[in-house]
Amino acid sequence: xxxxxxxxxxxxxxxxxxxxxxxxxxxxxxxxxxxxxxxxxxxxxxxxxxxxxxxxxxxxxxxxxxxxxxxxxxxxxxxxxxxxxxxxxxxxxxxxxxxxxxxxxxxxxxxxxxxxxxxxxxxxxxxxxxxxxxxxxxxxxxxxxxxxxxxxxxxxxxxxxxxxxxxxxxxxxxxxxxxxxxxxxxxxxxxxxxxxxxxxxxxxxxxxxxxxxxxxxxxxxxxxxxxxxxxxxxxxxxxxxxxxxxxxxxxxxxxxxxxxxxxxxxxxxxxxx
Numbered sequence: 498x499x500x501x502x503x504x505x506x507x508x509x510x511x512x513x514x515x516x517x518x519x520x521x522x523x524x525x526x527x528x529x530x531x532x533x534x535x536x537x538x539x540x541x542x543x544x545x546x547x548x549x550x551x552x553x554x555x556x557x558x559x560x561x562x563x564x565x566x567x568x569x570x571x572x573x574x575x576x577x578x579x580x581x582x583x584x585x586x587x588x589x590x591x592x593x594x595x596x597x598x599x600x601x602x603x604x605x606x607x608x609x610x611x612x613x614x615x616x617x618x619x620x621x622x623x624x625x626x627x628x629x630x631x632x633x634x635x636x637x638x639x640x641x642x643x644x645x646x647x648x649x650x651x652x653x654x655x656x657x658x659x660x661x662x663x664x665x666x667x668x669x670x671x672x673x674x675x676x677x678x679x680x681x682x683x684x685x686x687x688x689x690x691x692x693x694x695x696x697x698x699x700x701x702x703x704x705x706x707x708x709x710x711x712x713x714x715x716x717x718x719x720x721x722x723x724x725x726x727x728x729x730x731x732x733x734x735x736x737x738x739x740x741x742x743x744x745x746x747x748x749x750x751x752x753x754x755x756x757x758x759x760x761x762x763x764x765x766x767x768x769x770x
Contacts, residue, residue: 586769591632594767597730601691602769605681607730608693608721609768615719615735616676616699621650622664635724635731642732659703659710670705671757673712678768688725690733695719696741704757712756716742 586606588596594610597603611633619625627643634642652662659667666672676699684692697719702712717740722733751759 586767589767591628593629593632594769595632595729599725601683601686604686604691604723604730605683605693606769607723608695608719609678609681611721611732611735612678612695612697612719613676613765613768616674616697618664618672618674620646621655621658621660621672621674623647623650626650630732633732635726635733638733642734658701659708666703670703670708671760672703673756673760674701675699675760675765684720691723691725691730693721693723695721700756700760704753704760706753708753711753716740 586594586596586598588594593614594606597607614620614629614633617629619629626646630639630643630646650664655662655664658672659670660672661667664672676697679696679698681696682694684694695718697717699715699717700712701715702708703710704712718738719735720738721735723730724733725731
């Protein structure tokens, strides 16, 4: 029969050693904690070492990178994909940079800037074309270059780009011709005939309502021959070959108005290694 609640209750006290303590969840793990602290300290040491690696030490000249080494020196050859750190030229003539140093990099700077001038809209107009050639060509080769380029930029050539015989675009349309050097390569270096290859990308065409010659890009390489005249590098001759052209990007083409605005907004550069 069930016991009455009025009866006294009996409590049994276990010995201390036999009493069980309630579970406290995760137990402390001293070894794991120590390893975690050591890992954090190691990461902090590595971060400090990386942060201080590039700081200059007082009294010591920082070591030049591979791109800062001048070719022909005791250090490694110049890296073609890195800037050399040489200061660009500061003088100009008729909007074209002049006064390049008598070095291989000075020749490459001259070739890159001359490529920009030779691919500009001014080459399509006889008067400005002659000014460009007089600025960058060697005086001994100027007559030959001028005659050759007058034939290349003939009225028939201008007509293919929608221009008149004087190189002017139709009313309400804007003619664009801009060359961007991607890189240079020194084919050989000498006072009598230094040759530089300039890999270029260019934009050319007409923008505006009713244009039937939209602006397109073109990849080519200019083979430029220069001569040191005693004060500057001057153009002797140049030729052009197609490519190398990269794979076109899957990108929506801009409208004619956007191209016009971009060309007017973004100015060109002078180039120096």
